[in-house]
Amino acid sequence: MSKTTLPVAKPFYGPEEEQAVVRVLRSGWVTQGPEVAALEREFADYCGARHAIAVANCTVALHLSLHAAGVGAGDEVITVSHSFIAGANAIRMAGAIPVFVDVTLNDFNIDPAKVEAAITPRTKAILPVHQLGMPAQLEKIRAVAEKHKLILIEDAACGIGSELKTEAGWIKVGKPFGLAACFSFHPRKLLATGDGGMITTDDEGFAAHLRRLRQHAMSLNDRQRHQSNQVMFESYDEVGFNYRMTDIQAAIGRCQLQRLPAMVEERRTLAGAYSQALARIPGLVPPADRADTRTNWQSYCILLPAGADQRGVMQRLLDDGISTRRGVMCIHREPAYANPPESDGVRVPLPVSEEAQDRGMILPMFAGMTADQARWVAARIDAALAATSQKARAC
Ligand SMILES: Cc1ncc(COP(=O)(O)O)c(C=O)c1O
Structure with a gap:
């Protein structure tokens, strides 16, 4: 046993989280269900986003967002090397190539002045990170993305609760600047559900696609099938993934969001x-x-x-x-x-x-x-x- 008295990080849970877990266990519905749906609504409201889609962790949130945005084989995605390896891995998982741009020393984030030089005819997306929770310079990055018609997806793994001043006033990280922002609920993060992730987006069609893809691209979700008094057969129109969050995690997440x-x-x-x-x-x-x-x-x-x-x-x-x-x-x-x-x-x-x-x-x-x-x-x-x-x- 280490004698360390001050850990670098640790999650905080109280009786509310304990009771929430017991409530879910007793309900008989433990995988993605009503608690996930409630956390999605509450998380979207907190960030000021139109939609939030819960997933198993931030790595798959990034992969799912890139994949659903059409990023694939041979495409380049501009991002930082100075980050947790999950970002580059998610780009590789989508079949694409991570193109690393340097950071600025004052905020550990992508240097907006260096992004444009990294763009090539193969560039499809920019993936800035809000490193350690410090917001990236998104207005400058969005201007480059818009100029070159590139998809903008934020790695907001660490960013829940951080705020950024824009021309329209202060906003929360998670109000998407581009297509989507992806969060982590790993225990090093403020909102910790064991493992877990969330994607926020203002695009309704994209949100619906993400919801299908995270559940094997099934045309009907479990709740639709279970709550119907008609026999229903689902279909699978494309290749999907099992990237679901459980209701146990979501119930903890809802308590954590209250504490945030x-x-x-x-x-x-x-x-x-x-x-x-x-x-x-x-x-x-x-x-x-x-x-x-x-x-x-x-x-x-x-x-x-x-x-x-x-x-x-x-x-x-x-x-x-x-x-x-x-x-x-x-x-x-x-x-x-x-x-x-x-x-x-x-x-x-x-x-x-x-x-x-x-x-x-x-x-x-x-x-x-x-x-x-x-x-x-x-x-x-x-x-x-x-x-x-x-x-x-x-x-
Ligand atoms: C910047 C960044 N992106 C992505 C991830 C991956 O998150 P997860 O562990 O939820 O997959 C992390 C996790 O630490 C991270 O710090």
């Missing part, structure tokens, strides 16, 4: 405490909102001073009982993506993504954590930086 505003507020307070305490450390860069963002602080990722011993600092913190993670991965550095086939085209260098991974460190952030704990973590980072730089000088 309070959870976001709590994290904003914690982020404030971290940023104030960390500001005293020379060379360390705490994450900050842009003027047009209000982040949910799903994950709080600092940049260590240039040249700092990332692994050494993380180890000293772990020895103190503080769990951290290094900066977001770079997909192009992983064996699965390091040597793309020639047919994928030429890759551009991604120096900012690599710097963000090598200097980044994600700090503990979870419901119930206190501002005093955040200040203690900041003090231990200061001490770890001093100790590791002394050690480096002595060598």
